[in-house]
Amino acid sequence: MKKLLCLVMMLCLMATAAFAAEALTLDWKTDSAVVEASGLTGEFYTFEDLAVAFWVPEGLEPVELTEEDVANGYIAYFMPEDQSAALAFVYVDVNGLTVEDYATYLTSETDAQNVEIGTVNGLNCVSYTMPEKDTVNIMFATEAGYALEVTCWPLSEENAELVWGVVVSSIQAVE
Numbered sequence: 001m002k003k004l005l006c007l008v009m010m011l012c013l014m015a016t017a018a019f020a021a022e023a024l025t026l027d028w029k030t031d032s033a034v035v036e037a038s039g040l041t042g043e044f045y046t047f048e049d050l051a052v053a054f055w056v057p058e059g060l061e062p063v064e065l066t067e068e069d070v071a072n073g074y075i076a077y078f079m080p081e082d083q084s085a086a087l088a089f090v091y092v093d094v095n096g097l098t099v100e101d102y103a104t105y106l107t108s109e110t111d112a113q114n115v116e117i118g119t120v121n122g123l124n125c126v127s128y129t130m131p132e133k134d135t136v137n138i139m140f141a142t143e144a145g146y147a148l149e150v151t152c153w154p155l156s157e158e159n160a161e162l163v164w165g166v167v168v169s170s171i172q173a174v175e
């Protein structure tokens with residue numbers, strides 16, 4: 001039991017560091033062993049059109065998107081039955097903004113906090129929190145001038161940094 005608690009605490013620290021360090025750098029190859037040892041369960045999903053895979057914690061189920069959701073760029077949405085949490089993936093036109101440009105935009109034009117440029121599994125990204133919305137977000141710029149924006153809610157719940165840290169750490173390109 002002590003070993004499991006140590007592993008969970010280590011993963012919590014990793015997730016916290018991911019959102020608080022000077023430069024976000026996450027690697028699923030390293031983090032997946034800790035996830036497995038912690039007892040967290042979930043499954044991987046893949047967006048074939050975007051060549052991206054990601055891990056979704058057990059209890060979050062895909063939500064059927066409406067035509068309006070799709071028109072607003074949503075490509076996936078996951079929630080538990082009680083709607084107490086959400087994981088959203090949105091593909092948006094950012095007019096070719098780079099990760100650096102987007103970070104500048106976030107710090108100067110929005111209420112985003114903890115804005116960090118970094119990498120997740122070798123993919124350049126910018127992460128940030130939106131305290132008034134209780135979310136943690138990460139954006140990946142694509143070669144097509146769009147962005148894959150991932151939003152995790154709520155950030156304030158117990159163990160949220162752990163769970164959302166694992167989700168963010170899992171996002172990776174697939175071939």
